[in-house]
Amino acid sequence: MLSNIRPLTISFTLAALLAACGSPEDSAVSSLKNPSEPETTPLTTAEPESEPNLEDPFIWLEEVEGEEALTWAAERNALSTPRLQGDPRFEGIRDAIEMVLTSDDRIPTPGLVNGQVYNYWQDDEHIRGLLRRTSLDSYRSDNPRWETVIDIDLLATVENANWVYKGRTCLPGNPSHCLLRLSDGGKDAVVLREFDLENKNFVDGGFSVDEAKTNVDWVDANTLIIGTDFGPGSVTTSGYARTLRLWRRGTDINDAEQIIEVGLEDMSVGINTVAEDDARYSFVTRRPDFFTEQNWLVTPDGALAEIPFPIDVNLQGVFGD
Structure with a gap:
């Protein structure tokens, strides 16, 4: 008989405890709360923060030959030139x-x-x-x-x-x-x-x-490596060449073989040759901006071998072999 009653007693006791714990009004249970625990408040949907306005109000100044930019420059000159020339030291400094x-x-x-x-x-x-x-x-x-x-x-x-x-x-x-x-x-x-x-x-x-805004160098007497304006999409947003091409004498420049292309937002790509004793080294340089660059050596077979420099290193020349 006891074996039949015991599970029932345990179940009843557990149910009573759960009922007591579930009653928020019970002071004994309330006293078990962590006094440092903050009161919870219902969740509310906050208004999303507005996106920052990243539009450059002076982007039109990038159009260096644009009418608006030239007008703005002329207006600034009209203000600054009289001030410079009106300085009593101006004539003497200019003449010197x-x-x-x-x-x-x-x-x-x-x-x-x-x-x-x-x-x-x-x-x-x-x-x-x-x-x-x-x-x-x-x-x-x-x-x-x-x-x-x-x-x-x-x-x-x-x-x-x-x-x-x-x-x-x-x-x-x-x-x-x-x-x-x-x-x-x-x-x-x-x-x-x-x-x-x-x-x-x-x-x-x-x-x-x-x-x-052309960059060019000789390969031999009849061949150039050239970066220039080849038409729509061939220059960067800075106005410099996006591509370098191999141009052979007697052929149309638009048929020149492309050897590299950089991104539209890059500043430029160019070719530079340095001489060391009797040797010549030609380097292709991609410039994402004024302060960084990526360099390749032009190999004897015309391929590009990337030079593993950090992007903030500026190539100045060749020393020794």
Whole structure:
């Protein structure tokens, strides 16, 4: 009999305890609560936080040739120029700087090409400048005898253009064979034209590239690696080339073989060649922005071998092998 009653007693006792615990009004049970436990409150649905406004109100300034941006710049100049020129020190400082920059006794910076000294020179008579040359012995003398290679002022007059000389990229092994960079008004975008330093003339039917933010280097006498504006989608949002291509003499530039393409939001991709003794090393550089870059070495068979540098390392040159 006891064996039949015991389970019933245990069940009844457990049920009574559960009933007591389930009664919130019971003071004995209430006293078991943790006094430090906060009172719970019903959950409510909070209003979602609004998304931050990330739109740049001055994004139109990125259109460097845009009418609105140019108007804004002109308005700022109209305010700042009178303030600068109205300073009593302005004339004296400007004249002193101009005198130093155009002084006839400043040292002409030399560049050796096939045993001759080349120099780019600007003065009062040659505002845009001229590229000239002389012999090494003549350069060492007190009064070098210069020969004009190309007169940028004369070229601008003949072609009715606002040419600014931006330098040259010359063929290794034959440095008298060059690509001249000419800018209309001094902007970043340039026109490329093949030029023969030895004969002092543009090469008839030679390499020529319309105005763009172009990066270029020689592979050999008949081949270039070039990054330029190839049409819609071929430049980054910064206006520089997205692609590098292999362009062979006598072919249409639009048929040039693509060797690399970077993202639309990257700043640029370019080619740079450095010389170390008798060796040449060409590097392709992708720049996501001003402060980072990714580099590849162009191998002898034309492939790209990535250089495992951290992205914030800036490649400056080659030392040894």
